[in-house]
Amino acid sequence: MAGFLLRCLSLVLALVLIALPGExxxxxxxxxxxxxxxxxGNGSLVPPATTLAESQAAGRTSVLVYYLDDSSTSKVFSSSVSEIQRLWGNSVDLLPLTTDALQDRGDQGQTDPAHYWKGIVPQVVVLDGSGSVLLDSVGQVPLEEINAAISAATGIPAPTGGSTTLSFNELNTEVISR
Structure with missing residues (x-):
C-alpha cells in the first residue's frame, strides 16, 4: 500500500512540475x-560558420557581434543580428561570439576575436577584407550604422529606407529594413 501511495504521489508531483510554465x-x-x-527566431546564427582567422585569410568582410546569452541588452539586440544575416547573407562572414570564452584570456593578435572585444556587450566590429576596423560600437548599434560600414567594406550598396522593429509576441521581435 505504501508503495502504491508513493507512486501516486510521484506521478502527481511529476504532472505538477510538467505543467509549470516556462519563464x-x-x-x-x-x-x-x-x-x-x-x-x-534564428538559431542558425550560432555557432558561426567560420572563424575570424579563416575570414581574414580569405580577405572577406567580417562582422563580429559580441554577446552574452544572459544579458538583456544582448537579447534585445539579437533581432538586429538576425537582420544583418538576412540582408547581407553570403556577402559577409557574420560571427556572433559569446564573450564567456574571451573572459580573462590574452590577446593573440588581429585574427583573434579577443583582440577587438572591449568588455561590453553587445558590441559590433566590422572589419574589411584587409583587417581594417570600419566600425567598433557598443550597445544597441543602429542597423543603418552597421549597414553603412558593411557597405564600405564590401562595396555593395547598403539597403536604404531605414529599419522598423516589429514585435509579434512578448518574446520575439523582428528588425526589418524598409
Missing part, C-alpha cells in the same frame, strides 16, 4: 538558452 524574459539578465533562437 523567459527579454528584459532580464536571466539565462534562457540560445538568444538568437528564442528572441530572434
Amino acid at each position: 523567459a524574459a527579454r528584459d532580464t539578465d536571466s539565462y534562457d538558452g540560445n538568444i538568437f533562437a528564442l528572441y530572434a
Whole structure:
C-alpha cells in the first residue's frame, strides 16, 4: 500500500512540475538558452560558420557581434543580428561570439576575436577584407550604422529606407529594413 501511495504521489508531483510554465524574459539578465533562437527566431546564427582567422585569410568582410546569452541588452539586440544575416547573407562572414570564452584570456593578435572585444556587450566590429576596423560600437548599434560600414567594406550598396522593429509576441521581435 505504501508503495502504491508513493507512486501516486510521484506521478502527481511529476504532472505538477510538467505543467509549470516556462519563464523567459527579454528584459532580464536571466539565462534562457540560445538568444538568437528564442528572441530572434534564428538559431542558425550560432555557432558561426567560420572563424575570424579563416575570414581574414580569405580577405572577406567580417562582422563580429559580441554577446552574452544572459544579458538583456544582448537579447534585445539579437533581432538586429538576425537582420544583418538576412540582408547581407553570403556577402559577409557574420560571427556572433559569446564573450564567456574571451573572459580573462590574452590577446593573440588581429585574427583573434579577443583582440577587438572591449568588455561590453553587445558590441559590433566590422572589419574589411584587409583587417581594417570600419566600425567598433557598443550597445544597441543602429542597423543603418552597421549597414553603412558593411557597405564600405564590401562595396555593395547598403539597403536604404531605414529599419522598423516589429514585435509579434512578448518574446520575439523582428528588425526589418524598409
